[in-house]
Amino acid sequence: KRIVILPGDGIGREVTAEARQLLVDVAAALGLQWELDEGLIGGGAYEETGTPLPEETVAKCLRADAVLLGAVGGPKWDSLPGDVRPEAGLLGIRKRLNVFANLRPIRTWPGLMLASPLKSELLEGVDMIIVRELTGGLYFGQPKARVEGGQAVVDTLYYTRGEIERVVRQAFSLAQGRRRKLTSVDKANVLESSRMWREVVNELSAEYPDVAVEHVLVDNAAMQLVTRPNSFDVIVTENMFGDILSDEAAVLTGSIGMLPSASIGGEGPGLYEPVHGSAPDIAGQGIANPLATFLSVAMMLRHSLGYPQAADAIEAAVLAVIEQGVRTRDLAGSNQAFVGTKEMSEL
Amino acid sequence: KRIVILPGDGIGREVTAEARQLLVDVAAALGLQWELDEGLIGGGAYEETGTPLPEETVAKCLRADAVLLGAVGGPKWDSLPGDVRPEAGLLGIRKRLNVFANLRPIRTWPGLMLASPLKSELLEGVDMIIVRELTGGLYFGQPKARVEGGQAVVDTLYYTRGEIERVVRQAFSLAQGRRRKLTSVDKANVLESSRMWREVVNELSAEYPDVAVEHVLVDNAAMQLVTRPNSFDVIVTENMFGDILSDEAAVLTGSIGMLPSASIGGEGPGLYEPVHGSAPDIAGQGIANPLATFLSVAMMLRHSLGYPQAADAIEAAVLAVIEQGVRTRDLAGSNQAFVGTKEMSEL
Ligand SMILES: CC(C)[C@H](C(=O)O)[C@@H](O)C(=O)O
Numbered sequence: 001k002r003i004v005i006l007p008g009d010g011i012g013r014e015v016t017a018e019a020r021q022l023l024v025d026v027a028a029a030l031g032l033q034w035e036l037d038e039g040l041i042g043g044g045a046y047e048e049t050g051t052p053l054p055e056e057t058v059a060k061c062l063r064a065d066a067v068l069l070g071a072v073g074g075p076k077w078d079s080l081p082g083d084v085r086p087e088a089g090l091l092g093i094r095k096r097l098n099v100f101a102n103l104r105p106i107r108t109w110p111g112l113m114l115a116s117p118l119k120s121e122l123l124e125g126v127d128m129i130i131v132r133e134l135t136g137g138l139y140f141g142q143p144k145a146r147v148e149g150g151q152a153v154v155d156t157l158y159y160t161r162g163e164i165e166r167v168v169r170q171a172f173s174l175a176q177g178r179r180r181k182l183t184s185v186d187k188a189n190v191l192e193s194s195r196m197w198r199e200v201v202n203e204l205s206a207e208y209p210d211v212a213v214e215h216v217l218v219d220n221a222a223m224q225l226v227t228r229p230n231s232f233d234v235i236v237t238e239n240m241f242g243d244i245l246s247d248e249a250a251v252l253t254g255s256i257g258m259l260p261s262a263s264i265g266g267e268g269p270g271l272y273e274p275v276h277g278s279a280p281d282i283a284g285q286g287i288a289n290p291l292a293t294f295l296s297v298a299m300m301l302r303h304s305l306g307y308p309q310a311a312d313a314i315e316a317a318v319l320a321v322i323e324q325g326v327r328t329r330d331l332a333g334s335n336q337a338f339v340g341t342k343e344m345s346e347l
Numbered sequence: 348k349r350i351v352i353l354p355g356d357g358i359g360r361e362v363t364a365e366a367r368q369l370l371v372d373v374a375a376a377l378g379l380q381w382e383l384d385e386g387l388i389g390g391g392a393y394e395e396t397g398t399p400l401p402e403e404t405v406a407k408c409l410r411a412d413a414v415l416l417g418a419v420g421g422p423k424w425d426s427l428p429g430d431v432r433p434e435a436g437l438l439g440i441r442k443r444l445n446v447f448a449n450l451r452p453i454r455t456w457p458g459l460m461l462a463s464p465l466k467s468e469l470l471e472g473v474d475m476i477i478v479r480e481l482t483g484g485l486y487f488g489q490p491k492a493r494v495e496g497g498q499a500v501v502d503t504l505y506y507t508r509g510e511i512e513r514v515v516r517q518a519f520s521l522a523q524g525r526r527r528k529l530t531s532v533d534k535a536n537v538l539e540s541s542r543m544w545r546e547v548v549n550e551l552s553a554e555y556p557d558v559a560v561e562h563v564l565v566d567n568a569a570m571q572l573v574t575r576p577n578s579f580d581v582i583v584t585e586n587m588f589g590d591i592l593s594d595e596a597a598v599l600t601g602s603i604g605m606l607p608s609a610s611i612g613g614e615g616p617g618l619y620e621p622v623h624g625s626a627p628d629i630a631g632q633g634i635a636n637p638l639a640t641f642l643s644v645a646m647m648l649r650h651s652l653g654y655p656q657a658a659d660a661i662e663a664a665v666l667a668v669i670e671q672g673v674r675t676r677d678l679a680g681s682n683q684a685f686v687g688t689k690e691m692s693e694l
């Protein structure tokens with residue numbers, strides 16, 4: 001199997017370095033050898049090549065079985081024009097790999113409940129997965145431009161029926177493997193795109209009769225995530241709503257440093273990344289929490305590489321480390337200790 | 348002064364009936380007489396006239412000094428086409444009155460901290476006001492339609508520079524009367540409209556040198572509202588982001604039944620409404636909480652009618668009632684008791 005690592009910027013470099021070691025150890029434990037390659041993306045790529053997503057990176061990724069991304073961006077590049085900003089590299093690789101379904105699992109970590117902003121009783125049994133459409137909507141629709149001589153501006157929320165169908169199908173089939181409850185989030189009382197979204201969900205639900213479907217308006221969903229997070233199983237929504245709600249949900253359980261994501265699609269490789277960003281303020285200090293990246297590797301093993309047991313082992317090891325009270329973010333320099341723990345747990 | 352009341356649907360009718368009495372009592376206490384009129388809007392208006400916003404209602408409102416709205420909508424009308432749904436009446440009256448700035452104050456009610464989903468220490472000193480652009484963006488931009496023979500769909504996020512400027516100015520001047528901190532929320536790393544939004548905020552900030560400005564990305568704002576709600580003073584954002592974030596913020600402090608809103612604009616009357624919806628499930632039972640509507644009346648007295656002391660008196664009375672431990676929602680039938688309390692406090 002071929003795995004491409006895109007470290008990106010800031011702490012992305014540190015956490016993917018540790019994850020690379022984890023991948024090597026997993027391969028050894030499984031008696032396999034994986035071909036590991038690296039590629040440029042983001043601000044660093046812009047500095048070296050003039051673009052945040054060099055074609056060479058895209059080509060490498062397209063030949064791979066899975067891609068692991070660290071994080072992109074930093075204040076250094078914030079004033080660049082939109083099309084060469086680090087984020088353009090991230091949006092570009094998602095689009096080029098056609099990974100239209102971004103899966104973000106969120107669950108209570110018993111050892112981290114104290115760090116949560118929510119009252120503990122609300123956190124009992126939180127275990128949801130947000131499926132965010134990732135390659136359409138307001139992020140990519142055209143026109144996206146100044147108009148009327150610069151006196152007005154337009155962005156476009158565009159979806160084809162097929163784009164909605166494929167991500168909704170992903171969500172239904174995920175729900176079938178879980179608690180069989182699907183919450184579709186839209187703004188059907190205002191947006192035409194949401195009305196089509198709701199139609200598609202209702203149509204497809206006939207094919208998944210074992211999954212219970214509810215429709216929730218996005219403003220209401222933003223409330224319910226806080227007031228009853230444990231009532232959700234699978235949530236599916238369009239790109240922009242998913243960006244907002246998945247980050248809101250990300251802070252509920254205590255640490256965004258613990259959250260992995262998988263972006264998957266039709267045919268090509270999946271793209272795996274921690275939910276946290278490049279955290280320029282703590283970059284290079286060796287204090288970044290690598291656990292979200294390790295858990296992203298677990299998702300990669302499960303969804304792209306076909307080693308669910310190895311995925312389970314990593315998740316169990318991370319859980320054990322947390323239960324033991326080890327805390328990266330709070331303990332500067334404990335990065336290496338974590339990795340040691342992971343290796344042990346793996347072998 | 349002329350005040351038009353638009354009861355709308357569901358509990359909107361009950362809470363505005365109580366608020367009407369409050370307005371009569373306030374007028375008496377001030378030794379004044381107000382002209383109170385009513386108009387149809389929403390699902391009820393559709394049943395009687397075939398449209399959720401009869402022209403007669405618009406004409407009445409345009410002649411008034413202020414408009415008080417209950418709430419619109421209900422499952423009964425959910426399958427109507429978009430342009431005659433109750434929500435179309437709400438969007439229509441906002442647009443026709445040109446109330447482009449929706450102000451939603453959110454603060455900790457000491458008596459209600461137990462009802463909040465957040466840990467108490469996070470609620471210390473929460474006191475923010477969200478300024479949501481209300482008559483532009485994705486809600487109103489054209490095209491908003493099925494395209495490509497029904498196989499695709501488009502909504503349009505459109506703003507003129509002037510539309511952004513006027514609402515941002517409102518927010519700056521509000522901040523000047525408060526703690527002089529403005530948080531502008533956008534998605535400037537992805538949306539062109541957000542890049543213009545950020546430019547406008549930066550340009551105008553030169554005119555308000557006493558106000559400290561920060562820019563926060565919408566996904567990050569969704570996190571920070573939960574993790575550090577007391578760090579915000581005035582938040583300003585575009586229509587769709589404002590819809591989501593203001594509802595998220597609404598649940599932080601314990602009860603959405605306590606939250607008022609004011610929608611104001613250039614010349615015409617302001618539109619005042621409780622943040623909660625029509626709550627069809629409890630409509631007609633006399634158990635709805637009228638306090639959000641009373642607080643909306645207070646905002647009306649302050650922003651449109653020029654009686655800030657009367658506004659203070661209502662707010663103090665509501666605070667007192669809550670401190671005394673009275674709770675509408677939890678005590679079926681206590682509606683009248685509240686109103687009695689309000690009248691007393693007023694006189
Ligand atoms: C960096 C940004 C473009 C990106 C997004 O909005 O998709 C990020 O917020 C995310 O959620 O992965």
Ligand SMILES: CC(C)[C@H](C(=O)O)[C@@H](O)C(=O)O
Nearest residue numbers: 189190219420434437438590
């Ligand atoms: C009913 C709906 C159209 C409305 C909106 O989205 O503006 C409501 O959610 C609100 O926030 O007042």
